[in-house]
Amino acid sequence: MSLTNQGVYWRAIDRRTFLRWLGWGGETACLAACGTASTPAGKGQKVIVTFWTPGGGGDFCTALDAIARDFESHHPSIAVAATQCGTGEQEFNEVLLARIAAGNPPDATVLWTSPAALAARGALLPLDALMPQARYAPAENWPPAVLASCRFAGQTYGLPVTAGSCGMWYNREMFEHKGIPASRADFPKSWDELRRLSKEFTFWKGDTLQVAGFMPWHAVEDLPIWSALNGAQLYDAAHRQYTIDAEPNVAMMEYAVDWLNQEYKGDFAKVTRSGNWEGYEIEGRQPAFIAQRQAMFVTYSWNMGLNSFAQSPYTWDMARLPVGPGGTKTVAGYWPNWLAIPRGARHVEQAFAWLDYMSGVGVQAWFRNFPDLPANLQVRRDLLPTALVDGKGQTFAQDIMHFFRDQLDSATPMWDSPVQDFATDQLRRALEQIMYKVATPRSALAEAQKACQGALDKVLQAGS
Amino acid sequence: MAATRAQQARRGGTRRRTARAGLLFVLPWLLSLLLFTAYPVLTTLYLSFTDYNIVQPPRWIGLQNYRTMFTADPAFWTSVGNSAYYALLAVPLGLAGALGLALLLNTRAPGMGVYRTLIALPVLVPPVASTIVFIAMFDPDNGLINALLQQVGLPTVGWLTDPTWAKPALILLSLWGLGASALIFLAGLQEIPQALLDAAAIDGAGPWQRFRHVTLPLLTPVILFNLVMGVISSFHIFTQALVVGGTTGKPLESTLMFMVHIYRTAFRYFAMGHAAALAVVLFLAVLVVTLVIFQSAPLWVYYEGNRGSHR
Numbered sequence: 001m002s003l004t005n006q007g008v009y010w011r012a013i014d015r016r017t018f019l020r021w022l023g024w025g026g027e028t029a030c031l032a033a034c035g036t037a038s039t040p041a042g043k044g045q046k047v048i049v050t051f052w053t054p055g056g057g058g059d060f061c062t063a064l065d066a067i068a069r070d071f072e073s074h075h076p077s078i079a080v081a082a083t084q085c086g087t088g089e090q091e092f093n094e095v096l097l098a099r100i101a102a103g104n105p106p107d108a109t110v111l112w113t114s115p116a117a118l119a120a121r122g123a124l125l126p127l128d129a130l131m132p133q134a135r136y137a138p139a140e141n142w143p144p145a146v147l148a149s150c151r152f153a154g155q156t157y158g159l160p161v162t163a164g165s166c167g168m169w170y171n172r173e174m175f176e177h178k179g180i181p182a183s184r185a186d187f188p189k190s191w192d193e194l195r196r197l198s199k200e201f202t203f204w205k206g207d208t209l210q211v212a213g214f215m216p217w218h219a220v221e222d223l224p225i226w227s228a229l230n231g232a233q234l235y236d237a238a239h240r241q242y243t244i245d246a247e248p249n250v251a252m253m254e255y256a257v258d259w260l261n262q263e264y265k266g267d268f269a270k271v272t273r274s275g276n277w278e279g280y281e282i283e284g285r286q287p288a289f290i291a292q293r294q295a296m297f298v299t300y301s302w303n304m305g306l307n308s309f310a311q312s313p314y315t316w317d318m319a320r321l322p323v324g325p326g327g328t329k330t331v332a333g334y335w336p337n338w339l340a341i342p343r344g345a346r347h348v349e350q351a352f353a354w355l356d357y358m359s360g361v362g363v364q365a366w367f368r369n370f371p372d373l374p375a376n377l378q379v380r381r382d383l384l385p386t387a388l389v390d391g392k393g394q395t396f397a398q399d400i401m402h403f404f405r406d407q408l409d410s411a412t413p414m415w416d417s418p419v420q421d422f423a424t425d426q427l428r429r430a431l432e433q434i435m436y437k438v439a440t441p442r443s444a445l446a447e448a449q450k451a452c453q454g455a456l457d458k459v460l461q462a463g464s
Numbered sequence: 465m466a467a468t469r470a471q472q473a474r475r476g477g478t479r480r481r482t483a484r485a486g487l488l489f490v491l492p493w494l495l496s497l498l499l500f501t502a503y504p505v506l507t508t509l510y511l512s513f514t515d516y517n518i519v520q521p522p523r524w525i526g527l528q529n530y531r532t533m534f535t536a537d538p539a540f541w542t543s544v545g546n547s548a549y550y551a552l553l554a555v556p557l558g559l560a561g562a563l564g565l566a567l568l569l570n571t572r573a574p575g576m577g578v579y580r581t582l583i584a585l586p587v588l589v590p591p592v593a594s595t596i597v598f599i600a601m602f603d604p605d606n607g608l609i610n611a612l613l614q615q616v617g618l619p620t621v622g623w624l625t626d627p628t629w630a631k632p633a634l635i636l637l638s639l640w641g642l643g644a645s646a647l648i649f650l651a652g653l654q655e656i657p658q659a660l661l662d663a664a665a666i667d668g669a670g671p672w673q674r675f676r677h678v679t680l681p682l683l684t685p686v687i688l689f690n691l692v693m694g695v696i697s698s699f700h701i702f703t704q705a706l707v708v709g710g711t712t713g714k715p716l717e718s719t720l721m722f723m724v725h726i727y728r729t730a731f732r733y734f735a736m737g738h739a740a741a742l743a744v745v746l747f748l749a750v751l752v753v754t755l756v757i758f759q760s761a762p763l764w765v766y767y768e769g770n771r772g773s774h775r
Contacts, residue, residue: 094730097519121734123519269627269715272625272715273625273626343519421732421733422733425539428714429538450536462523
């Protein structure tokens, strides 16, 4: 082809034609891009279920994939696609909700946000019609308080596949060293007893807290438990009413402030600067309990699988939480992983079969890898975390597992508000204001109450 | 007459063709502006008047989001206060620090190229990584900064664990990235004619007088640029505040910046309408502050060839 020919050929396409072609090309490309990536399975073909999790790391997702292969061997007509392990730099809920809005969500997902909150926004499918016929998922197979976190407007929008229950961890050696009875039966039954015991251990050196007995409630996630221990609640799901500033809750926080004043110099800044009094590592700071600088603290069952606890050089034990002046019985709390089916999922039945399997069978493999406590009552109670067996022996591990399963049975409702995350942040704000003494318990809780009820009413109004 | 008309028509046709060709050339940029800037801005404005949670369609609620923001959002005024505190301290400190660095980099010391590269390098470090390094440095027990304070006999502080010190710590952290401003100042310094500085020296001006009466006035356009960019970026501080204080601005909401409040309102509370209203308010605030700075520019910015603005 000569240059002249090329030139003639080029001139034959005028600008208008070129732009028209460009337009058609662009339109075709757009339509192709907007089309769905997956196609419905034909007869005899496997249905591919897509499955997401907000994160958890490579090992966790590898474990989920292994469970999926096991599931596929029992369900030849269903394949579970490789788990979408988080959403990269974008926030998981942002991506999930955008995909739901676009009509292209995953078929099933793990959630770290309360299903009640997502259901109130129309993001999840109710599972009630599917649950009764399932092998593991029927409502009666879950502790009621735990399943409550999945319920909104009388329907169930998720399955609490695991729920780490909490308890009072205490260092037996520190007790024995001071000649204090260390058996579970001897552990304080009331807040007053706990406070007296705590004082035995607390020791300051100047402005540095060297050793703490028990740090009164300062973790926001545990606040509903302390409220229930004092005979109250923070949120009444049945009446869709926050009760944050109810008198027993004000009394509960005044009790904590008084404790802080008497035992911890009334200075929370000094306390937090002196160490990490939580149950997990914070910015490189190990929990004080691990360093034997704290005699007692409340944390959750998954810690028993961590080497720092399972292989600790000292002995520890668990006790039930003491009851407040306004309470009548001990309760526990829980921290779940939920499974759910987003609205607009394409393969609902197959996705539910996968979630049902995960609830009863898959969760056992999950537990072997990461000791999140299975919540389903059909799961055998003699599952033991390997690290704990190795570190503390079979008998101890069995005893601790029974303890945590019992705790789950006596859990108080939590995570059940349509504005869960908002309320958690408002409560954290109130709690910090109280502990740092920039507000009184009454005023801080009243402000949190107003904000939470306002946000709740707004969401419920939009939903109606 | 007819020939003239034909000529005019030809010229008109040429102009139209030229205009069309020009439009075609700028079309990619125009489309990008419309799609990725104008559309989101207008959509944000619209969403600020709605109740919107991504999944359900937006519902028009008029000014309710703005009313809630000013009267029933406890974190709004806290985040406004935090952002203002940060901007008021971080911007002047950053400008002074960057100018000081630029003056040092403008000397004829040996190995200056290496120093300039070293000063610019922190800009390349991802903000999350540098913030994590600073968190370790600010650690009250084992951090480098408290260790240095102890070495010189000064009292140590809680830094990021103490509500009083968390914001100052964030401001110190912001100085890590002043290499970019320093390089802009350096470019400005190198534009200053040596003859002016020499003339001032011959007239008996010392180093401080040369800086005060020659360098600084000639540098004011660069100061204006860095000031505007600094104010805008200080209002937009997000990553560092989020890594340090999470979505709650711990401790005691002392690191809850306005952008973090917008983010958590949108993606933690799913209140997109409310978050859009917050974004509109931020946009207006930055716009007003920027306009005030530009309005004040004739009073203190010296432009060569514009004698009226020289004070």
